[in-house]
Amino acid sequence: AQKVTQAQTEISVVEKEDVTLDCVYETRDTTYYLFWYKQPPSGELVFLIRRNSFDEQNEISGRYSWNFQKSTSSFNFTITASQVVDSAVYFCALRSPIQGAQKLVFGQGTRLTINP
Amino acid sequence: DGGITQSPKYLFRKEGQNVTLSCEQNLNHDAMYWYRQDPGQGLRLIYYSQIVNDFQKGDIAEGYSVSREKKESFPLTVTSAQKNPTAFYLCASSIGGSGANVLTFGAGSRLTVL
Numbered sequence: 530a531q532k533v534t535q536a537q538t539e540i541s542v543v544e545k546e547d548v549t550l551d552c553v554y555e556t557r558d559t560t561y562y563l564f565w566y567k568q569p570p571s572g573e574l575v576f577l578i579r580r581n582s583f584d585e586q587n588e589i590s591g592r593y594s595w596n597f598q599k600s601t602s603s604f605n606f607t608i609t610a611s612q613v614v615d616s617a618v619y620f621c622a623l624r625s626p627i628q629g630a631q632k633l634v635f636g637q638g639t640r641l642t643i644n645p
Numbered sequence: 646d647g648g649i650t651q652s653p654k655y656l657f658r659k660e661g662q663n664v665t666l667s668c669e670q671n672l673n674h675d676a677m678y679w680y681r682q683d684p685g686q687g688l689r690l691i692y693y694s695q696i697v698n699d700f701q702k703g704d705i706a707e708g709y710s711v712s713r714e715k716k717e718s719f720p721l722t723v724t725s726a727q728k729n730p731t732a733f734y735l736c737a738s739s740i741g742g743s744g745a746n747v748l749t750f751g752a753g754s755r756l757t758v759l
Contacts, residue, residue, distance in 0.1 A: 538685070562744050574688075574735065574750040581745065620687060626744030632703065633678075633748055635687035 531556045533623050535636035542611055543644050550606045550639045552621030558582075561625040563597065563604045564633070568618040580604060611643045647672045649751035651736050656756045658723075658730070666721045666754045668736035674749070676742045677719035681705060682733040682753075691734075694719055695742045723756060731758045 532555040542548050554563065565577040578588060580597050588595045592609045608615055621636045649670045658664045670677065676695050680688040690703030694713040708727025713719055719738075723730045734754045739746040 533687075560744070564747070566750075572733065572735075572753040572755075574737075574748075576747050576749070579745070579747055624744045632690050632693075633688075635689075637685055637687045 531561075531623055531625060531632075531634045533621050533634055533636035535619075535621055535639050537639045538637070539640045539642070541642040541644060544613055545610050547607060547609050548611050548641065550608075550619050550621075550641065552604045552606065552636060554602050554604065554621070554623045556623060556625055558625040561623060564622040564624070565595065565604075565606050566620045566622065568620065568638070570617070574620065577606075608641075613643050613645055616641060616643045649736055649738055649749060651734075651751035651754050653754060654752065656754060658756060658758050660758055661725045663722055663724050664730075664756065666723070666734055666736075666756070668719045668721065668751060669717055670719075670736075670738045670749075670751075671717065672738055672749060673716075674738035674740055675716070676739045676746070677713065678737040678739075678748065679703075679709075679711065679719070679721045680735045680737065682735060688735065691721065693742075730756055732756060 534553045561582045563580045566574040568574050585597050594607045596605045618638045618640045620638045623634045652667045678693040679691040682688050689705050691709050692711045694700035697716050700711050700713050710722045736751045737748040739748045
Protein backbone atom coordinates (compact mmCIF):
# COMPACT_ATOMS: atom_id res chain seq x y z
CA ALA A 530 0.00 0.00 0.00
CA GLN A 531 1.07 3.55 -0.63
CA LYS A 532 1.15 6.07 2.16
CA VAL A 533 2.43 9.57 2.76
CA THR A 534 3.00 10.95 6.23
CA GLN A 535 3.46 14.61 7.08
CA ALA A 536 3.97 14.48 10.82
CA GLN A 537 3.96 18.25 11.29
CA THR A 538 0.34 19.37 11.42
CA GLU A 539 1.12 23.03 11.96
CA ILE A 540 4.28 25.12 11.93
CA SER A 541 4.56 28.76 12.89
CA VAL A 542 7.72 30.82 12.39
CA VAL A 543 8.72 34.44 12.20
CA GLU A 544 9.42 35.98 8.83
CA LYS A 545 12.95 35.43 7.46
CA GLU A 546 13.43 32.21 9.39
CA ASP A 547 14.21 29.02 7.50
CA VAL A 548 11.65 26.24 7.81
CA THR A 549 11.63 22.58 6.78
CA LEU A 550 8.49 20.58 6.07
CA ASP A 551 8.92 16.84 6.47
CA CYS A 552 7.47 14.16 4.21
CA VAL A 553 7.90 10.42 4.63
CA TYR A 554 6.42 7.99 2.12
CA GLU A 555 5.79 4.27 1.82
CA THR A 556 5.58 2.26 -1.38
CA ARG A 557 6.66 -1.15 -2.59
CA ASP A 558 7.24 0.05 -6.12
CA THR A 559 10.68 0.90 -7.48
CA THR A 560 9.26 3.45 -9.88
CA TYR A 561 7.23 6.25 -8.40
CA TYR A 562 6.80 10.02 -8.40
CA LEU A 563 6.74 12.46 -5.54
CA PHE A 564 5.09 15.86 -5.57
CA TRP A 565 4.70 18.94 -3.43
CA TYR A 566 1.67 21.19 -3.71
CA LYS A 567 0.88 24.49 -2.02
CA GLN A 568 -2.68 25.39 -1.00
CA PRO A 569 -3.06 29.11 -0.24
CA PRO A 570 -6.19 30.42 1.52
CA SER A 571 -7.94 30.66 -1.85
CA GLY A 572 -8.14 26.87 -1.86
CA GLU A 573 -6.58 25.98 -5.19
CA LEU A 574 -3.65 23.56 -5.05
CA VAL A 575 -0.57 24.90 -6.79
CA PHE A 576 2.04 22.50 -8.13
CA LEU A 577 5.57 23.09 -6.80
CA ILE A 578 7.73 20.15 -7.81
CA ARG A 579 7.78 16.59 -9.14
CA ARG A 580 10.52 14.09 -8.50
CA ASN A 581 10.89 10.58 -9.92
CA SER A 582 12.34 7.75 -7.88
CA PHE A 583 15.46 7.47 -10.02
CA ASP A 584 16.56 11.03 -9.53
CA GLU A 585 17.85 11.74 -6.03
CA GLN A 586 19.49 14.98 -6.94
CA ASN A 587 18.39 17.77 -4.66
CA GLU A 588 16.68 20.70 -6.28
CA ILE A 589 16.70 24.39 -5.55
CA SER A 590 14.29 26.95 -6.94
CA GLY A 591 14.83 30.39 -5.51
CA ARG A 592 14.09 30.23 -1.78
CA TYR A 593 12.67 26.70 -2.12
CA SER A 594 14.73 23.52 -1.95
CA TRP A 595 13.90 19.85 -1.79
CA ASN A 596 15.87 16.99 -0.28
CA PHE A 597 15.00 13.55 -1.63
CA GLN A 598 16.52 10.58 0.20
CA LYS A 599 15.43 7.10 -0.85
CA SER A 600 17.37 5.52 2.01
CA THR A 601 15.01 7.13 4.52
CA SER A 602 11.97 7.38 2.17
CA SER A 603 11.83 11.10 2.71
CA PHE A 604 11.20 14.09 0.48
CA ASN A 605 11.59 17.17 2.64
CA PHE A 606 10.90 20.74 1.61
CA THR A 607 12.81 23.74 2.93
CA ILE A 608 11.90 27.38 2.58
CA THR A 609 14.80 29.74 3.15
CA ALA A 610 14.21 33.26 4.44
CA SER A 611 10.49 32.70 4.74
CA GLN A 612 7.99 35.38 3.80
CA VAL A 613 4.40 36.05 4.85
CA VAL A 614 3.26 35.03 1.35
CA ASP A 615 4.57 31.53 2.05
CA SER A 616 1.75 31.01 4.55
CA ALA A 617 -0.34 28.12 3.23
CA VAL A 618 -1.04 24.45 3.63
CA TYR A 619 1.58 22.30 1.95
CA PHE A 620 0.90 18.79 0.72
CA CYS A 621 3.33 16.06 -0.16
CA ALA A 622 1.97 13.40 -2.53
CA LEU A 623 2.99 10.08 -4.06
CA ARG A 624 1.99 8.44 -7.32
CA SER A 625 3.04 5.05 -8.65
CA PRO A 626 2.57 4.05 -12.29
CA ILE A 627 2.26 0.41 -11.29
CA GLN A 628 0.06 0.42 -8.24
CA GLY A 629 -2.91 2.71 -8.68
CA ALA A 630 -1.58 4.77 -11.54
CA GLN A 631 -4.53 7.09 -11.35
CA LYS A 632 -4.26 7.74 -7.67
CA LEU A 633 -2.26 10.60 -6.26
CA VAL A 634 -1.91 9.76 -2.57
CA PHE A 635 -1.66 12.82 -0.36
CA GLY A 636 -0.25 13.37 3.08
CA GLN A 637 -2.39 15.11 5.68
CA GLY A 638 -0.80 18.44 4.93
CA THR A 639 1.23 20.91 7.00
CA ARG A 640 -0.24 24.32 7.76
CA LEU A 641 2.59 26.85 7.66
CA THR A 642 2.12 30.27 9.18
CA ILE A 643 4.73 32.95 8.66
CA ASN A 644 4.36 35.78 11.14
CA PRO A 645 5.61 39.28 10.30
CA ASP B 646 -5.72 31.49 -19.92
CA GLY B 647 -6.20 27.77 -19.61
CA GLY B 648 -7.42 26.31 -16.37
CA ILE B 649 -10.11 24.54 -14.43
CA THR B 650 -13.35 26.21 -13.40
CA GLN B 651 -15.38 24.83 -10.55
CA SER B 652 -18.82 26.08 -9.62
CA PRO B 653 -20.40 26.99 -7.36
CA LYS B 654 -17.68 28.06 -4.96
CA TYR B 655 -20.03 27.73 -1.98
CA LEU B 656 -23.12 25.55 -1.79
CA PHE B 657 -25.61 24.81 0.94
CA ARG B 658 -27.82 21.78 0.83
CA LYS B 659 -30.54 20.36 2.98
CA GLU B 660 -30.30 16.76 4.06
CA GLY B 661 -31.82 14.37 1.56
CA GLN B 662 -31.11 16.54 -1.47
CA ASN B 663 -28.81 15.69 -4.33
CA VAL B 664 -26.44 18.38 -5.51
CA THR B 665 -24.20 18.59 -8.57
CA LEU B 666 -20.81 20.29 -8.61
CA SER B 667 -19.54 21.52 -11.93
CA CYS B 668 -15.99 21.11 -13.24
CA GLU B 669 -14.90 22.45 -16.63
CA GLN B 670 -11.37 22.51 -18.08
CA ASN B 671 -9.97 24.13 -21.21
CA LEU B 672 -6.52 22.56 -20.95
CA ASN B 673 -7.33 19.80 -23.44
CA HIS B 674 -6.46 17.27 -20.75
CA ASP B 675 -7.63 13.69 -21.14
CA ALA B 676 -7.79 12.73 -17.46
CA MET B 677 -9.96 14.34 -14.82
CA TYR B 678 -10.36 13.71 -11.09
CA TRP B 679 -12.49 14.56 -8.09
CA TYR B 680 -10.99 14.81 -4.63
CA ARG B 681 -12.56 15.45 -1.27
CA GLN B 682 -10.71 17.42 1.40
CA ASP B 683 -11.55 17.22 5.10
CA PRO B 684 -9.62 18.97 7.87
CA GLY B 685 -6.57 17.00 8.91
CA GLN B 686 -7.13 14.22 6.35
CA GLY B 687 -5.47 15.48 3.22
CA LEU B 688 -7.19 14.79 -0.08
CA ARG B 689 -8.98 11.58 -0.94
CA LEU B 690 -9.89 10.42 -4.43
CA ILE B 691 -13.60 10.06 -5.21
CA TYR B 692 -13.68 9.32 -8.95
CA TYR B 693 -11.40 9.68 -11.93
CA SER B 694 -11.80 9.51 -15.69
CA GLN B 695 -9.12 8.84 -18.29
CA ILE B 696 -11.25 9.36 -21.39
CA VAL B 697 -14.72 10.45 -22.40
CA ASN B 698 -17.51 8.07 -21.41
CA ASP B 699 -15.27 6.19 -19.00
CA PHE B 700 -14.67 6.68 -15.30
CA GLN B 701 -13.46 4.67 -12.33
CA LYS B 702 -14.18 4.69 -8.61
CA GLY B 703 -11.59 6.05 -6.25
CA ASP B 704 -11.22 5.34 -2.55
CA ILE B 705 -14.44 6.97 -1.35
CA ALA B 706 -16.93 6.71 -4.22
CA GLU B 707 -19.93 5.64 -2.14
CA GLY B 708 -22.68 8.25 -2.25
CA TYR B 709 -21.24 10.01 -5.29
CA SER B 710 -21.79 9.75 -9.03
CA VAL B 711 -20.09 11.28 -12.07
CA SER B 712 -20.41 11.49 -15.82
CA ARG B 713 -17.93 12.27 -18.57
CA GLU B 714 -19.91 13.03 -21.71
CA LYS B 715 -17.48 15.69 -22.91
CA LYS B 716 -13.73 15.93 -22.63
CA GLU B 717 -13.99 19.33 -20.99
CA SER B 718 -16.55 18.47 -18.33
CA PHE B 719 -16.62 16.14 -15.33
CA PRO B 720 -19.56 16.96 -13.03
CA LEU B 721 -19.86 15.35 -9.61
CA THR B 722 -23.22 14.59 -8.01
CA VAL B 723 -23.35 14.25 -4.25
CA THR B 724 -26.36 12.09 -3.56
CA SER B 725 -28.48 11.76 -0.45
CA ALA B 726 -26.73 8.43 0.14
CA GLN B 727 -23.54 10.23 1.11
CA LYS B 728 -23.62 10.17 4.90
CA ASN B 729 -21.30 13.06 5.61
CA PRO B 730 -21.15 15.29 2.52
CA THR B 731 -19.98 18.50 4.16
CA ALA B 732 -16.48 19.01 2.76
CA PHE B 733 -14.30 20.89 0.31
CA TYR B 734 -14.34 19.33 -3.16
CA LEU B 735 -11.49 19.74 -5.61
CA CYS B 736 -11.51 18.89 -9.29
CA ALA B 737 -8.27 18.26 -11.15
CA SER B 738 -7.06 17.28 -14.59
CA SER B 739 -3.90 15.97 -16.21
CA ILE B 740 -2.65 15.40 -19.75
CA GLY B 741 -2.89 11.66 -19.28
CA GLY B 742 -3.24 9.14 -16.53
CA SER B 743 0.36 8.09 -16.11
CA GLY B 744 2.16 8.47 -12.82
CA ALA B 745 4.45 11.22 -14.04
CA ASN B 746 1.72 13.59 -15.08
CA VAL B 747 1.15 16.67 -12.97
CA LEU B 748 -2.38 17.36 -11.80
CA THR B 749 -3.79 20.85 -12.25
CA PHE B 750 -6.44 21.77 -9.70
CA GLY B 751 -9.46 24.03 -9.69
CA ALA B 752 -10.26 26.46 -6.88
CA GLY B 753 -12.68 24.06 -5.22
CA SER B 754 -16.32 23.97 -4.12
CA ARG B 755 -17.28 24.06 -0.46
CA LEU B 756 -20.44 22.09 0.28
CA THR B 757 -22.26 22.49 3.56
CA VAL B 758 -25.22 20.31 4.51
CA LEU B 759 -27.65 22.01 6.85
